[in-house]
Amino acid sequence: MRCRAARRLYKALGRRGVFLLILGVGKTCWGVSFLVDPPPDNGLELLTQFCGLRHWAWLWITAGLITGFSAFLQIGRDKLGFRAALTPPAVWAIAYAYAVLTGEYSRGGFVAIWYLTSHIGVICWAATVPEYSVPPAPRPRRGKAP
Template sequence: MTMPRVLRRAASRLGRRGAFLSCYGSIWVLYGAGQLGMPQPDQRGLQPLLALVPLGVWAWCWITAGTIALATAWADTGEDWPGFVALSAIVLPWTVSYLGAWAIGEYSRGWIAAAVWAVAGTSVLVVAGWPEPPRRKEIGARP
């Protein structure tokens, strides 16, 4: 089996939902690792969260969510739901924290960060509702 054939076969097995989970899962893992290794310098928008839990714990939550998404990317439609839940769940506190910091006047750019995270979370929910298109062999198969 040649390498392009192997890649095509893996991509067809992964599917579009799995590819999305893989991409976003990777981003979430990298974001968490970045928060561990080199935290963002301006954390005013995260102060409501950091008052509850240290940034290192939140970083591991991001890494865990991304890892769950990566692990479920290969699951069949309907069995991949933990990945979508994990990706969405970690974004919610970030969105609320930035929005809250903006609302009380602590972080003037908080509404922008909240909007970015809300859009990221919404795209996860949209893709979670998509059915996986049938594979080529399934299209021509007879019942």
């Protein structure tokens, strides 16, 4: 029964929708973790000068919810989900890069590159992947031999 429901959900969402749903859940959970037990703000001083990490958690949560809900939209209308998914890692990458340039957090360059590649790069790549990259095989016609 579970497999049937999972197959039905996968068929309804498609490849892009499944990716958006996974991203949405992950970003929402990451934001909630900042609310429950905020980590030290090493390298994020650019952000914390405006407000605390608990407030910045809502950026992750909001982006995650928008991304997750966009999974259920039609292809072509899911662009908002991909844009929302890009926002938090872009903000964090900028903050870490700024921390390196100001000398506040030397490790921030590696973290910024990590956000740029494993988050932003993957999201940008997934946004360009068509839903069905291989056309379905032609169906044989009845009564006619090839």
